[in-house]
Amino acid sequence: MPVADHIFRLAFDTFLGVTEPAALLSDISLVKTRWAANPNAAFVAEANTELVGSNFATNWGSVGFFGPLTIRPDFWDKGIGKRLMDPVMALFEEWKTKHAGLFTFAHSPKHIGLYHKFGFCPRFLTAIMSKTVESAKSTAHCTKFSETSLGEQEEVLTACRELTDAIYEGLNVEHEIRAVAHQKMGDTVLLWSNNKLAGFAVCHTGAGTEAGSGTCYIKFAAARPEQNAEQIFNLLLDACEEMASAKNLSRLVAGVNTARYKAYRQMLARNFRTYLQGVVMAKPNEAGYNRSDVYLIDDWR
Numbered sequence: 473m474p475v476a477d478h479i480f481r482l483a484f485d486t487f488l489g490v491t492e493p494a495a496l497l498s499d500i501s502l503v504k505t506r507w508a509a510n511p512n513a514a515f516v517a518e519a520n521t522e523l524v525g526s527n528f529a530t531n532w533g534s535v536g537f538f539g540p541l542t543i544r545p546d547f548w549d550k551g552i553g554k555r556l557m558d559p560v561m562a563l564f565e566e567w568k569t570k571h572a573g574l575f576t577f578a579h580s581p582k583h584i585g586l587y588h589k590f591g592f593c594p595r596f597l598t599a600i601m602s603k604t605v606e607s608a609k610s611t612a613h614c615t616k617f618s619e620t621s622l623g624e625q626e627e628v629l630t631a632c633r634e635l636t637d638a639i640y641e642g643l644n645v646e647h648e649i650r651a652v653a654h655q656k657m658g659d660t661v662l663l664w665s666n667n668k669l670a671g672f673a674v675c676h677t678g679a680g681t682e683a684g685s686g687t688c689y690i691k692f693a694a695a696r697p698e699q700n701a702e703q704i705f706n707l708l709l710d711a712c713e714e715m716a717s718a719k720n721l722s723r724l725v726a727g728v729n730t731a732r733y734k735a736y737r738q739m740l741a742r743n744f745r746t747y748l749q750g751v752v753m754a755k756p757n758e759a760g761y762n763r764s765d766v767y768l769i770d771d772w773r
């Protein structure tokens with residue numbers, strides 16, 4: 473695990489020309505947390521018994537994505553990245569993934585070329601955005617998955633599944649909700665309206681998670697696709713900010729595909745600013761849930 477984690481940091485630092493080692497990813501953890509969430513979807517490459525790279529697939533029901541794919545820099549351009557794509561593509565087949573994708577560097581011909589070989593096509597940009605946490609109080613009726621009794625958890629997971637299914641058939645992020653709960657990485661905020669789940673947000677908080685120190689990272693959030701979706705989306709973001717503030721976190725991070733234009737615009741209006749952007753590639757070359765009226769946060773990193 474430490475070797476795979478080290479290569480993950482070294483590969484990104486090298487590609488992006490970060491001179492201070494490990495500065496970019498600081499105490500953000502992806503390798504360990506994704507392996508723990510589903511060891512059967514974690515793959516490594518070995519050369520002469522040495523670990524030289526890793527890749528991870530994620531199952532969101534009818535949707536699947538992969539990453540981080542990282543190879544030790546002295547082994548780049550030797551076909552190892554391609555080899556680490558094979559088991560991931562086989563898993564998508566096994567999972568009967570309808571819409572597969574990834575997030576990558578839009579400016580890199582190598583990255584786009586590599587993934588295109590596997591049938592992925594470049595689509596819209598995804599903006600990774602952040603804002604300073606303000607200590608506003610949310611007015612919405614919210615609960616947290618961590619406070620849900622064991623008996624009620626299955627009901628809540630079903631409600632989450634029904635909500636995402638209404639956005640894109642078969643989309644199911646139960647895996648993320650369970651991973652956050654089991655690994656104690658943060659919490660899932662549940663927003664209720666008339667006793668019905670109106671929206672939810674899966675958040676990672678602090679060091680050793682996908683957020684990192686001082687940060688609340690909204691890994692996935694969605695508002696029920698109804699007429700008041702914009703209002704629900706706003707209340708959901710309020711609730712995430714309130715949770716971040718209660719945990720003394722100073723930064724809120726969330727990614728949104730710019731094809732979800734209304735959500736992107738709403739986040740800009742709430743003072744979220746893009747600090748990193750990449751392109752989403754999809755197989756087949758279809759929008760999936762990246763439509764302008766979908767109020768959903770995720771970034772497939």
Ligand SMILES: CC(C)(COP(=O)(O)OP(=O)(O)OC[C@H]1O[C@@H](n2cnc3c(N)ncnc32)[C@H](O)[C@@H]1OP(=O)(O)O)[C@@H](O)C(=O)NCCC(=O)NCCS
Pocket residue numbers: 483484487539540541542543544547548549550551552553554555575576577581582583584585586
């Ligand atoms: C990106 C990364 C995983 C690729 O791994 P790798 O082992 O170097 O890649 P491979 O050698 O298997 O394959 C690269 C392919 O891209 C192709 N390629 C390279 N430059 C290209 C270009 N300009 N246009 C089109 N294709 C190109 C190569 O030809 C090769 O395919 P081929 O062997 O069929 O000719 C690795 O460079 C890495 O770890 N980078 C830093 C971390 C990172 O960016 N990860 C991915 C995040 S999405």
